Amino acid sequence: MNSSPIKGIRRKKSLLSEIKVLVVGGPSVGKSALTVRYLTKRYIGEYDHQSENRYKHEAMINGEPVIFEILDTCPKSDKDLLAVDSIQWADGFLLVYSILDKASFDYIQRFRRHVLEIRNIGTSPGKADQQPATASNTIPCVLVGNKADMVHLRQVPTHEGEQLAKEMECYFAEVAAAEQVSSIADAFVELGREVHSVRRRSKPPISSSSTHSTPSLFDRMLGSRSSASIGSIRAYARGKSDSALPKD
Numbered sequence: 001m002n003s004s005p006i007k008g009i010r011r012k013k014s015l016l017s018e019i020k021v022l023v024v025g026g027p028s029v030g031k032s033a034l035t036v037r038y039l040t041k042r043y044i045g046e047y048d049h050q051s052e053n054r055y056k057h058e059a060m061i062n063g064e065p066v067i068f069e070i071l072d073t074c075p076k077s078d079k080d081l082l083a084v085d086s087i088q089w090a091d092g093f094l095l096v097y098s099i100l101d102k103a104s105f106d107y108i109q110r111f112r113r114h115v116l117e118i119r120n121i122g123t124s125p126g127k128a129d130q131q132p133a134t135a136s137n138t139i140p141c142v143l144v145g146n147k148a149d150m151v152h153l154r155q156v157p158t159h160e161g162e163q164l165a166k167e168m169e170c171y172f173a174e175v176a177a178a179e180q181v182s183s184i185a186d187a188f189v190e191l192g193r194e195v196h197s198v199r200r201r202s203k204p205p206i207s208s209s210s211t212h213s214t215p216s217l218f219d220r221m222l223g224s225r226s227s228a229s230i231g232s233i234r235a236y237a238r239g240k241s242d243s244a245l246p247k248d
């Protein structure tokens with residue numbers, strides 16, 4: 001009865017490509033709301049702020065079934081830029097700030113420098129501000145400005161998000177986890193595409209169809225990115241409330 005291509009390949013789950021996604025952002029920007037919106041299409045207003053959560057989710061990327069492993073992080077404060085282990089674990093970052101909170105936008109810029117610093121000087125942070133954040137240093141990521149349903153309280157102009165995404169050569173969208181479903185799914189899918197694209201570029205010429213031996217994020221970070229990156233795409237839309245869910 002069920003014709004979903006995703007459900008059809010469930011038996012072969014162990015053969016599927018995995019994409020490890022770290023959802024990154026300052027406190028209370030809506031990381032959990034976005035993640036749960038993507039996973040369940042539902043919006044739940046309040047979450048446990050004490051712990052990080054890990055999920056697995058099947059999706060289609062470029063017509064290929066994949067498993068997203070999603071780690072919804074939970075920084076203790078604006079100063080908490082996450083453990084090196086978590087950063088090294090990830091294939092890509094979903095970077096989230098709140099358009100209502102300038103400090104959360106600054107957090108993303110600090111996090112980015114933190115990652116670049118780990119890349120350049122090993123695992124002993126401390127010189128983040130000396131590290132120029134250039135486009136050639138970018139890694140698989142997408143940038144999302146959440147809470148776009150509250151534009152009257154906006155602290156971060158759209159062009160600043162666009163500019164940062166341009167520097168990082170990544171997809172950008174202003175979204176509202178509280179009101180939208182598809183634009184949030186788009187951000188995850190774009191990240192999956194970008195991870196795939198990086199994997200394709202870094203694959204050795206002779207390879208099997210299995211993607212389990214993919215290089216680590218750090219291996220890929222040490223390579224250079226081609227100019228064929230997505231670039232800055234703005235996909236801001238204030239959709240009407242879709243809290244009433246489609247049946248699935």
Ligand SMILES: Nc1nc2c(ncn2[C@@H]2O[C@H](COP(=O)(O)OP(=O)(O)OP(=O)(O)O)[C@@H](O)[C@H]2O)c(=O)[nH]1
Pocket residue numbers: 025026027028029030031032033034044045046047048049073074075146147148149150175176177178179
């Ligand atoms: N107006 C509005 N509020 C939102 C939106 N997304 C999340 N929120 C609210 O923002 C608050 C924080 O949301 P969370 O999803 O818990 O944020 P978080 O980033 O996971 O928080 P921490 O785990 O503490 O870092 C909650 O009160 C949510 O209801 C949105 O799109 N619009």
